[in-house]
Amino acid sequence: MIAERMKPLMANNSAVRQMFEEGNNLRAKYGKENVFDFSLGNPDAPVPDEINQAIKDIVDETPVMELHGYMSNAGYEDVRETIACHLNKLHGTEFTKGNILMTVGAASALNVALKTILNPGEEVVVFAPYFLEYNWYIKNYDGVVVPCQTDENFMPDMGRLEACITEKTRAVLINSPHNPTGVVYSEEIIKGIAEVLDRKQKELGRTLFLIADEPYRELAYDGVEVPYVTKYYDNTFVVYSYSKSLSLPGERIGYLVVPPAMEDSEFVFETVTAVNRISGAVNAPAIQQKLIGRCVDSKVNLEYYDRNRKALYEGLTGCGFECVMPQGAFYLFVKSPVEDAAEFCQAAKKYNILMVNGASFMAPGYVRLAYCVSYETINNSMAGFKKLAEEYGL
């Protein structure tokens, strides 16, 4: 009944569903408060207070046919201009509304960028570990994923990056702050990637794109700087979402930046706009666009996640587990005390602790813990982690 190329999707889908059902079974058996589910990357910091008031104000103050009607496929011009000015103020960029395409979240922005640039068989280099949905997004346009292994701190290695770039390379996809490791790429790293791409672009005589997927940009701790990538490499697309910065993942609102310095920037912008139309989205949802126009400076309380980050990191390393201290996003990527991380995940279930096997991010030997959970969940899970550590002789 379904297309041949959708069959691998469905094989994978049943594994994800199985994990989800296991969680539900545990909750039914032991009660929700006694299950420590670190498996879901579901933003749970409170939505900023001003958001819901803004929605009501928009409904009251906008002429109704303007509010719900069609707009340019790129989105409302005033909202795009507001976002451009916001980015310019923060990052010293020189964007206008002609550089901002409103999209149905980051996933849609990323799909639009990939559909715009990929010819069948062209390669996209992705630093591993990585968010495996990228595999589907790239395959959607007959692209080929080329994983590039990072170093022991999950940082890109320029020698390895260079070796991954071939005559078939079309783009390098980065994600910082990073899912699943929580690392943030420094300016030095971004400069290094830009240098390799600039050089290879000339050497190969073909355009190489850098795609910066930044849904976690606002979730950066300890005052760490998240460099704005268009300033380092001209042919950069920036993919952004408000799902995490405003805790609005269900509302599907984000944008794609086509910077003015990109080659043929205006034509590329026209193309991403047309691609947004034909790929099914047509345009980003209207109310959500207007909401961003009013709340462009809003952010969830970072302290909510930061407290969790510290508690979980300290708790786990205190038990003897090994992990890199994350500087961003809401994940901890922990080394499995045994080679087979699936065994470790299984053992944790005895204590009602749910984690995701790093193999799901192309990183066997690790597990991912999402700390977008209540602080109590973290504290209450510690007894289990201690027993788990003892079990493995840590």
Place this chain on the structure above:
Amino acid sequence: MIAERMKPLMANNSAVRQMFEEGNNLRAKYGKENVFDFSLGNPDAPVPDEINQAIKDIVDETPVMELHGYMSNAGYEDVRETIACHLNKLHGTEFTKGNILMTVGAASALNVALKTILNPGEEVVVFAPYFLEYNWYIKNYDGVVVPCQTDENFMPDMGRLEACITEKTRAVLINSPHNPTGVVYSEEIIKGIAEVLDRKQKELGRTLFLIADEPYRELAYDGVEVPYVTKYYDNTFVVYSYSKSLSLPGERIGYLVVPPAMEDSEFVFETVTAVNRISGAVNAPAIQQKLIGRCVDSKVNLEYYDRNRKALYEGLTGCGFECVMPQGAFYLFVKSPVEDAAEFCQAAKKYNILMVNGASFMAPGYVRLAYCVSYETINNSMAGFKKLAEEYGL
């Protein structure tokens, strides 16, 4: 800079933009009220009063993390159940939430269905004239469009349909009420299509899908019945949108029906849900879903369009123009008085009348007039149409 296969999209795009800019130039020169723009299919009947109140109530009454958070990729279960019950009440179907996938409008629903079923090179039969965006949607998944000419009343001809179905056919796509002709397919027509598909399905030993794209379902006049297609053919997808029924085109909310009688219905539903996830949408926007859950019985005032329909039909046929009286949607498809409809469109611009060449719908020799405009626009355009008719000796 862009992928090879996006180049035809951009060539077409500049033609559309040119038409849009011509309209803007005329408005700038002669004033908005003196330009009679029948070129845009932009719903303009007033949004029902209860819609905006419902949005505010949803914001006030829904726990905030539930309102804006992630839900199943298929959409909120209660909303899907509400829609299923609504359809069952209207059409005597037996749907549950397991048959309703919430989508980012009809365009997204159609893309999800096509991605789910199409193998590269497989054919989709579409009755001409048709909405040319279907070409892009089908090409998105490497499908091949097979246009099937309708009769002089724009009705499918079963002999021609049968001749179009080959060993490569995967689906037949219908659209009733119809863009651009306004015709509605009778029960007899739907039964005829179902009979051909049933027989061909057995003969060829392969699954043939019927896809019913129904964004105009609620816009049907003179009490004409719009048959519910799943009752006539099991392997039917229904594509629906609230863009027209509630005048909410910017909000991007619709759904896809996978009926229980479809072969492997549950597995197909799981697949469309996963496809909705990976194609970029992830899920339909949350507030809009909740809105439909509360306003499932709402509808725009049909009288708004009906008055326009009658005025435009009577006005034009009174001048001597020929067209089929439309029973649905908000379009009139008029025979060009000269073979070259482009010449006719050009001549109309002298009177500040904007229409779309039927060639844009695979129907040379016709023009489309969208009557989703104010009643005044129709009345005020008549002097120009009369002169145009005289010019062509009607």
